[in-house]
Amino acid sequence: MTTSSSERGVSLGMPELPAPAYPDDVRARLEADAREIIARYPDSRSALLPLLHLVQSEEGHVTRTGMQFCADVLKLTTAEVTAVATFYTMYRRRPSGDYQVGVCTNTLCAVMGGDAIFEQLQEHLGIGNGETTDDGKITLEHIECNAACDFAPVVMVNWEFFDNQTVQSAKRLVDDLRIGHTVSPTRGAPLCTFKETARILAGFPDERDGAVEASGSAGPASLVGLRLARGETAPARVVHPRDGGPHDEPQDRAVHEPSSAQHLSSHDAPQDTSASDPAHPAGPTAEEGE
Numbered sequence: 210m211t212t213s214s215s216e217r218g219v220s221l222g223m224p225e226l227p228a229p230a231y232p233d234d235v236r237a238r239l240e241a242d243a244r245e246i247i248a249r250y251p252d253s254r255s256a257l258l259p260l261l262h263l264v265q266s267e268e269g270h271v272t273r274t275g276m277q278f279c280a281d282v283l284k285l286t287t288a289e290v291t292a293v294a295t296f297y298t299m300y301r302r303r304p305s306g307d308y309q310v311g312v313c314t315n316t317l318c319a320v321m322g323g324d325a326i327f328e329q330l331q332e333h334l335g336i337g338n339g340e341t342t343d344d345g346k347i348t349l350e351h352i353e354c355n356a357a358c359d360f361a362p363v364v365m366v367n368w369e370f371f372d373n374q375t376v377q378s379a380k381r382l383v384d385d386l387r388i389g390h391t392v393s394p395t396r397g398a399p400l401c402t403f404k405e406t407a408r409i410l411a412g413f414p415d416e417r418d419g420a421v422e423a424s425g426s427a428g429p430a431s432l433v434g435l436r437l438a439r440g441e442t443a444p445a446r447v448v449h450p451r452d453g454g455p456h457d458e459p460q461d462r463a464v465h466e467p468s469s470a471q472h473l474s475s476h477d478a479p480q481d482t483s484a485s486d487p488a489h490p491a492g493p494t495a496e497e498g499e
């Protein structure tokens with residue numbers, strides 16, 4: 210006699226399983242989506258992460274029913290699925306809001322204002338860490354570093370970045386989300402709900418007009434460290450001869466045409482490397498090239 214994965218879950222000491230079933234029409238729709246996802250991988254087990262996003266897109270969090278579904282279609286045990294779903298913080302385990310607002314309170318963001326933003330948002334929204342507003346719109350949480358430290362303090366909503374936040378801008382952000390205004394992150398397309406985001410993360414296209422074109426990069430600031438590490442000079446802020454105002458040097462010229470105005474201190478990347486690199490011969494200064 211074969212043993213179903215739900216029965217195996219019970220035998221492994223998880224009395225909450227088996228889970229309630231999806232309605233037939235929902236299960237049929239999810240199975241069609243799951244087949245499409247699984248077909249992308251040589252080993253079906255590799256599809257578990259996107260499948261967890263798929264079931265998360267159905268109910269807004271990864272339910273027992275969702276985990277059971279993943280186990281069934283991938284022929285895994287519920288224990289295996291649960292281990293993955295509980296390891297990654299992108300999978301929510303309980304009902305939450307349409308917008309997951311995460312305030313980075315790691316060291317740099319914290320000292321740059323992240324702690325104050327988180328504290329003030331808790332008061333403004335009347336909820337604590339991990340809690341959801343009564344209207345079901347906002348779930349607030351503090352989050353760890355998301356590698357956007359050069360834009361600290363950072364707030365993330367449904368995994369999209371909002372750079373250089375203040376208490377005021379963060380309050381305005383959550384207010385706009387609650388009243389249904391269109392809100393755009395610092396980079397990328399306007400926000401969609403958590404469920405819609407989860408479906409995109411499952412690997413299905415973002416069908417909204419202009420969404421793909423709206424995708425952007427972090428911009429030159431995040432590349433400075435990389436360029437310094439490669440022995441190139443960093444973009445410098447110089448006084449433009451035309452108007453005397455401060456400007457960021459165009460990135461290419463700042464890298465390929467180091468000038469005396471861009472001289473770095475002895476604590477910066479080695480100048481010799483850049484000057485002796487045949488790929489980057491010393492050229493006219495930025496001012497000479499005008």
Ligand code: FES
Binds near residue numbers: 313315319354363
């Ligand atoms: S400390 Fe906040 S993004 Fe790194």
